[in-house]
């Protein structure tokens with residue numbers, strides 16, 4: 132089995148990556164000198180810290196110790212006269228390029244490409260082998276210095292999640308760069324550990340006759356006010372000019388940075404406290420949760436196990452104790468691009484600044500219109516109208532109401548029931564529940580108020596086996612008998628999700644669509660789980676080349692960032708409802724929420740420009756390969772894979788809680804239910820993480836973690 136601590140921010144001894152990221156408001160603002168002075172101060176205070184430069188440019192590897200451009204050389208000088216720590220060098224440089232330029236250019240010159248995932252791995256690999264208490268990680272230049280065409284230093288900082296110490300150039304015009312940097316850091320959810328204002332060598336910058344010193348004092352004042360408004364109680368250190376960086380000069384700087392160094396180190400647990408302190412943070416959150424919050428499908432008194440999450444990035448979930456989990460669920464199948472995708476975050480921030488929300492009755496806005504247009508471009512042809520709602524369940528309610536209103540408007544008032552296959556799942560609201568599986572769904576609890584629907588056999592013909600037309604017999608019979616009462620047939624195309632993770636034959640959908648036409652009833656596809664590429668097609672309907680009259684989507688619509696759904700109907704349904712002055716009677720307060728629409732549009736842009744098809748294909752191969760060993764294990768009924776969905780179906784229900792404990796220990800996040808252990812990972816999941824997910828399942832079954 133793969134080592135579960137590999138690429139995790141925990142060392143094998145359980146210690147999470149500790150330290151601070153030293154970033155600059157620009158290039159040449161004094162970042163390296165501040166890092167050196169912090170290093171000196173912290174070492175003198177007894178902390179075994181190391182300055183780590185993930186990327187050094189302008190220096191050849193052989194000249195790290197000697198080149199005047201080498202930051203490692205500066206760190207070494209900063210420690211002059213400080214007792215050396217045996218076995219812990221002052222500095223480490225992880226990547227070195229000769230060209231004195233931005234990391235992406237310097238790397239490209241040597242035929243290399245840097246990326247955040249690998250830089251993070253290199254930093255963690257170094258953390259795993261070096262005996263440092265904490266790192267002072269120094270970036271290169273400002274926050275948005277590119278690491279490649281897509282990623283920059285801020286992306287790396289986000290992935291690491293360390294507090295940031297910002298070094299700002301204190302010159303005329305410098306305040307602007309500092310405030311922009313503060314904003315960018317806080318927008319990424321990173322915390323500020325402190326700010327140093329460093330005087331430029333020529334602070335006047337060609338402004339003769341101006342009281343530069345006075346203006347620069349005002350910089351500190353404005354910055355202090357801004358930090359107060361943001362609620363950031365952090366040290367703001369005004370560094371004074373040091374004429375000569377000899378030992379006394381370094382000592383002077385170290386002294387000035389003492390409050391900042393103290394603050395930084397105050398976040399590091401002392402020996403003995405280490406894991407207990409982190410643990411208590413998690414425990415206290417779970418305790419607070421238990422006295423105030425109710426969780427899904429859970430008891431409010433007999434508490435289910437809970438893990439407190441601190442942050443997320445890419446395909447990772449980071450727990451409060453620093454443990455990092457490889458996500459195999461995409462947060463209930465929604466986070467297809469992984470977490471904190473920068474394009475989605477940018478869209479969210481931009482829209483938040485412009486207009487977070489406005490009512491949709493009598494008003495419209497660009498994010499909603501553009502999203503509707505984009506959706507109509509990708510859904511099966513013939514679907515023409517988009518109705519936005521807040522969640523998957525509500526999208527289903529809307530679809531059912533549309534079907535009923537459509538039938539009423541054409542005089543078919545007796546068509547008030549819905550036909551749906553057994554083992555389906557469509558949500559937890561009343562109407563949606565009424566079309567969920569009558570046995571595994573929640574009918575028994577709510578039968579007093581659920582409308583009685585018609586149920587037919589589930590589509591029994593497997594996706595990967597020759598089609599047997601007999602599997603449509605039940606549908607044919609019920610439609611023949613009750614056709615005139617049926618407003619619509621509703622089902623999840625190709626994949627029945629929460630009702631059993633069952634993959635069925637596309638030919639079934641073609642046959643069913645034909646039967647619906649013959650019975651003159653509507654066909655509703657619930658693509659809330661299958662939409663946006665999950666099955667290997669943009670929409671699962673494409674497997675059968677069938678166009679429904681109404682299609683519901685949600686979940687991955689916003690890339691899993693915000694709640695939004697859409698019910699999209701044909702022109703025929705829309706014009707039917709609206710004939711003779713008819714209107715559709717639904718209108719949620721948060722309909723077409725502008726933030727959610729803007730993020731959804733960005734998510735569709737990522738899908739349009741990215742390689743989701745190729746990513747889903749690779750996940751499918753990885754799932755087939757990785758889950759194959761489970762096929763013959765005792766207790767396994769079936770292993771099946773379609774697109775980015777992998778399922779291990781057991782003969783008996785599994786113990787979800789004990790399995791989940793096992794999985795978290797292995798560093799993966801999966802949430803099995805009933806007899807199903809399944810994976811729906813984000814499309815960006817790397818192959819090695821797919822292997823970790825699959826081996827965790829195999830390991831659980833071999834060790835019987837599903838039984839206990």
Ligand code: PMP
Nearest residue numbers: 522523524556557558628659660
């Ligand atoms: N339909 C399907 C097919 C689903 O999988 C789900 C959620 N699992 C829903 C509807 C309900 O969506 P939501 O949880 O957003 O209400």
